[in-house]
Amino acid sequence: MAFGKEERRRLLRLLSQLYPTQTARRTLSQLLSLVERFRAPGGLPPCWEEKDVVLISYGGGLADGGRPGLQVLDDFVAGEGLHELFSTLHILPFFPSSSDDGFSVIDYRSVASDLGDWDDIARIRSRLHLMFDLVLNHCSRRSPWFEQYLEGRLPGLDYFIEADPGADWSQVVRPRSSPLLTPFQTSRGLRRLWTTFSEDQVDLNFAQPAVLLEMLSVLLAYIERGARIIRLDAVAFLWKQAGTSCLNLPQTHAVVQLMRRLVERLAPGVLLITETNLPHQQNISYFGEGDEAHLVYQFSLPPLLLDAFLNQDAGPLIEWTRHLSKPPEGSCYLNFTASHDGIGLRPLEGLVSRRRLDRLVRAAREKGGLVSQGRRPDGSQAPYELNITYRDALFGDGLEEALEVRRFLSSQALMLAFRGIPAVYFHSLVGTPNDLQGYRSSGIKRRINRHIYGLERLRRVLLRAGAQRSIYQGYRRLLEVRRSQSAFHPQGGQELWPASRGPLFGLLRSAPDHSQRLLVIVNCSARPQTLTRGRLGGDYRCDLLSGRCLEEEVRLEPFQALWLAEQG
Numbered sequence: 001m002a003f004g005k006e007e008r009r010r011l012l013r014l015l016s017q018l019y020p021t022q023t024a025r026r027t028l029s030q031l032l033s034l035v036e037r038f039r040a041p042g043g044l045p046p047c048w049e050e051k052d053v054v055l056i057s058y059g060g061g062l063a064d065g066g067r068p069g070l071q072v073l074d075d076f077v078a079g080e081g082l083h084e085l086f087s088t089l090h091i092l093p094f095f096p097s098s099s100d101d102g103f104s105v106i107d108y109r110s111v112a113s114d115l116g117d118w119d120d121i122a123r124i125r126s127r128l129h130l131m132f133d134l135v136l137n138h139c140s141r142r143s144p145w146f147e148q149y150l151e152g153r154l155p156g157l158d159y160f161i162e163a164d165p166g167a168d169w170s171q172v173v174r175p176r177s178s179p180l181l182t183p184f185q186t187s188r189g190l191r192r193l194w195t196t197f198s199e200d201q202v203d204l205n206f207a208q209p210a211v212l213l214e215m216l217s218v219l220l221a222y223i224e225r226g227a228r229i230i231r232l233d234a235v236a237f238l239w240k241q242a243g244t245s246c247l248n249l250p251q252t253h254a255v256v257q258l259m260r261r262l263v264e265r266l267a268p269g270v271l272l273i274t275e276t277n278l279p280h281q282q283n284i285s286y287f288g289e290g291d292e293a294h295l296v297y298q299f300s301l302p303p304l305l306l307d308a309f310l311n312q313d314a315g316p317l318i319e320w321t322r323h324l325s326k327p328p329e330g331s332c333y334l335n336f337t338a339s340h341d342g343i344g345l346r347p348l349e350g351l352v353s354r355r356r357l358d359r360l361v362r363a364a365r366e367k368g369g370l371v372s373q374g375r376r377p378d379g380s381q382a383p384y385e386l387n388i389t390y391r392d393a394l395f396g397d398g399l400e401e402a403l404e405v406r407r408f409l410s411s412q413a414l415m416l417a418f419r420g421i422p423a424v425y426f427h428s429l430v431g432t433p434n435d436l437q438g439y440r441s442s443g444i445k446r447r448i449n450r451h452i453y454g455l456e457r458l459r460r461v462l463l464r465a466g467a468q469r470s471i472y473q474g475y476r477r478l479l480e481v482r483r484s485q486s487a488f489h490p491q492g493g494q495e496l497w498p499a500s501r502g503p504l505f506g507l508l509r510s511a512p513d514h515s516q517r518l519l520v521i522v523n524c525s526a527r528p529q530t531l532t533r534g535r536l537g538g539d540y541r542c543d544l545l546s547g548r549c550l551e552e553e554v555r556l557e558p559f560q561a562l563w564l565a566e567q568g
Contacts, residue, residue, distance in 0.1 A: 003032060003265065010261060017254040019209055027209040034213060035266065038220045044228055044269030045129075048332060050488040053416075053479060054131060054229070054423035055086040056339055058101070059094040059115040061426060064455040068116035070094065072455055074124050083127040085479040088228060090131035090423065091124070092340055097140060099200045101340070101450060103133070103233065104140040108218045121225065131229035131273075132222045136215045137237050138201040141184075146202055152187040155214075161194040161205045167242040174237070174246075175277070175346075175374045175384050196237050206238055206255065219259060220266070229271045229295065230263075232256065235286075236276040248282055256292040271295055273334060277344040277385075280320070280351070290328030298333045298420060299347040303360065303386075305337060305411050306393055307352055309559070310363050312525035314505035316352045321496050321507070326419075332490045333420030337411060338428045340450060342372060342385030343393070357383075364388045367396050368434045370445045387445040389427055391471065392434045399526070405431075405467055406559045409474045410522050413545070413561035416482050417507050417520040419494035424475070427451060430462060431471030481544050481563065486511035487518040497521065499535050504556070508537075517566040518544075523556035530555050540564035 003011070008028065015024035015031075055077075060069035062076055070091070077083055093102030096112045111117050124130065139145060148156025163169070163181050172180060174196050181192040182199040194203040204211050222230055239251040256274060263270050273295035274286040280300045286293045300320060308314040327333060343364075348357060361371055361383050369388025373381040386393070394411060395404040408431070416422045427449060435451035453461075462472050482488055487509040497506025503525035509518045519540050523529045531554050533540070541550050544563040556562065 003035070007261075007265065008032070011258065014254050014258045014261070018206070018212070018251050023209060027213065030209070030213055031216065034217055034220070035262070038266055039224055040267050041224060041226055044267065046269055047330075048421055048490045050486055050490070050492075051483045052087045052421050052490065053085065053483070054088045054090050054334070054421060055082060055128075055426065055429070056090040056092065056336075056423055057426040058092045058340065058450065058452075059112075060452065061450075062453050062455050062458065068120060069114060070111075070116035070120035070124065074120065074127070076455060076458075077124070077127060085476060085483070086128060086424070088129040088131055089124060090229070090231070091121075093133045093135060094121075098142045099140070099198065101444075101446070103135055104138075104198070104201045105135045106140045106143045108135075108139075109221060118225065125226045129228040130226050131231060132225075132227040133231045133233050134215070134219055134222065135233045136204065136218075137234040138195070138197060138203045141200050141202050150184065150186050155210055158208045159204055159211055159214075161203050161207075161240055162191050163194050163240075164242075165192055169242065169246075171243065171245045172247075177373050177375045177381055194240060197234070203237075203240070206251070207240075212255065216259070216262065219262070223263070223267045223270050227270065229273055232259070232272060232274050232293070235274050236278060236282075248276075248278075248285065253286070253288060253292060256286060257288060260288075260292055260294070273297065277341070278346055279349040280347060283347065284325070284327075287328050287331045290330050294330065295332050295334045295421065296327070298335045298418065299344055300351060301335055301415060301418065302337045302343050302390070303345060303348045304351065305414060306343065306390075307348075307356055307360060308505065308524045309394055309407055309411055310359065310397075311356060312503050312527075314500065314503060314522075314524050316356070317505055318496065318500045320351055321500075321505075324494075326494075333418070334423050335415050335418045335420045336423040336425070337415050338390035338425040338449065339423075340425070340446070342387040342446060342449070343390070344385045345383050346374070360386065364393060367392050368436060369393065370439065370448060372445050387439075387448050389432055389434050389449045390425075391428065391431050391467075395433075395467075401467055402470075403526070403558060405470045405474065406557075408471060409478065410524075410559050410561040412475060413478055413563070414505070414507075414520065414522050416478055417488065417509060417518075417563070419490065419492060419509070421490050422482075424479075425449075429472065429475050430458065431468040431475075477545070485516065485518060485544070485563075485565075486513070487516040498537065499531070503527070504529055504531075519564040519566070520562070521556065521564065522561045523559060526558045528555055528557055536564065539567045541567055 062072045064072045096106040098104045145156035145159050182195040239249040240246045271294040274293040304317045308317045364386040372385045374384030394408045438447035493510035495508040506521040
């Protein structure tokens with residue numbers, strides 16, 4: 001596909017932010033040759049709508065004898081009719097990998113043999129749009145590229161970052177307490193390489209144009225394989241420069257802008273999402289001026305919701321929402337409460353008091369969860385994320401099971417109501433409790449929220465009376481109602497309900513064409529809350545979730561959520 005003169009000029013400007021002029025020109029020429037071989041897929045919808053909801057799952061999260069994991073997942077999706085509730089399936093890294101449950105990639109262009117093959121991916125795509133991970137900051141030490149590096153052979157020889165331990169790395173910010181530099185014995189002697197996440201995940205050197213071109217080639221290959229959304233994993237750490245934090249550097253933003261330009265030119269309808277588990281303003285910086293990520297994770301939302309329900313006070317959530325900016329045109333938030341990772345705490349910086357932060361950490365431990373530590377620039381450690389299922393984070397506290405279920409589902413009802421596209425982690429959908437055995441047998445804290453179910457066992461659990469069945473059925477009801485409400489369009493209007501205070505939190509949502517208005521109210525406390533219909537601020541008479549009409553006095557039961565439709 002040919003690029004016009006102005007498009008080539010824009011690409012060159014971006015490449016010139018990364019490399020010297022002559023190198024940038026040579027890289028552009030190689031990029032244009034790469035693009036000529038690209039074959040754009042068909043059938044991608046433009047942008048998004050209120051029916052868009054993402055389901056997040058591991059390809060091997062369900063087991064059925066020796067069958068490939070992707071086939072088992074597809075059977076469950078089809079058998080449960082999940083393709084009628086979700087528009088997109090985010091299959092967490094399904095490539096051959098050596099650690100980190102898929103995020104230490106050995107081969108970016110293959111499907112792990114125990115999960116299946118590309119035909120299985122295509123079969124799932126016949127039901128749902130797909131979201132893939134582009135793990136671009138690092139690769140496995142068992143990858144062919146790294147083997148080439150150790151042996152001194154191209155192209156891998158230039159793919160990794162040899163770092164001088166004597167250089168100034170004092171400002172580096174990272175989410176791990178393991179050593180930043182790892183020694184490796186090579187054919188040229190001992191070398192120390194940059195390893196942001198672990199010694200098995202060796203960082204790639206984007207200062208070498210060959211690495212950028214390699215990753216752009218992988219990006220285009222994923223689009224050809226049917227990815228509608230591509231998640232740029234750990235992208236904030238991409239560019240390294242001594243004397244800096246090596247986080248969110250201008251070169252990193254230039255790489256995201258470059259990818260955005262390629263995608264919009266070659267495959268309109270494909271969306272890029274940046275995974276940047278950081279304080280809110282840093283996180284949303286990846287929208288750029290509407291020229292970087294199409295989607296940004298709403299990382300502050302999961303811990304703020306948890307804080308509101310555990311403290312029975314929505315104060316910090318109210319203030320954050322009050323100042324929440326609308327994304328640039330053509331951009332959108334991805335809202336969630338849980339994922340394959342823990343509940344990040346850095347996104348709470350500046351939003352809650354130290355006392356409330358300590359309360360979250362203490363509550364996670366009291367509920368059987370764990371806490372992962374991150375390394376500050378001064379060398380000290382601080383809580384980085386809570387490792388606990390979102391269900392168990394909201395269970396306990398002396399509540400009856402019915403109230404525990406209601407509190408959890410209300411947290412999800414609120415997440416689903418925020419402007420943006422919602423994403424639901426599989427273990428939230430089915431109400432999975434903490435997998436302590438998974439953690440103990442592996443020593444990996446995040447395994448507490450990555451349970452692998454036997455397919456038939458899960459089906460039995462969801463048929464048996466209990467908390468998991470109640471959560472699953474309740475969540476399905478939320479999704480069924482949500483998908484038919486135009487006010488929940490990802491780019492519809494959103495305002496903080498003016499009467500939000502204390503335990504009561506509310507959002508006013510409206511359709512882009514003003515055809516519908518909804519008022520979402522949640523009681524974050526264990527006490528009933530009563531208000532008159534006049535305080536609602538509109539002619540809201542029917543709760544879409546319960547189907548009940550309101551009396552003159554509106555009573556919200558403990559931890560109850562209401563989705564109220566305005567009479568037109």
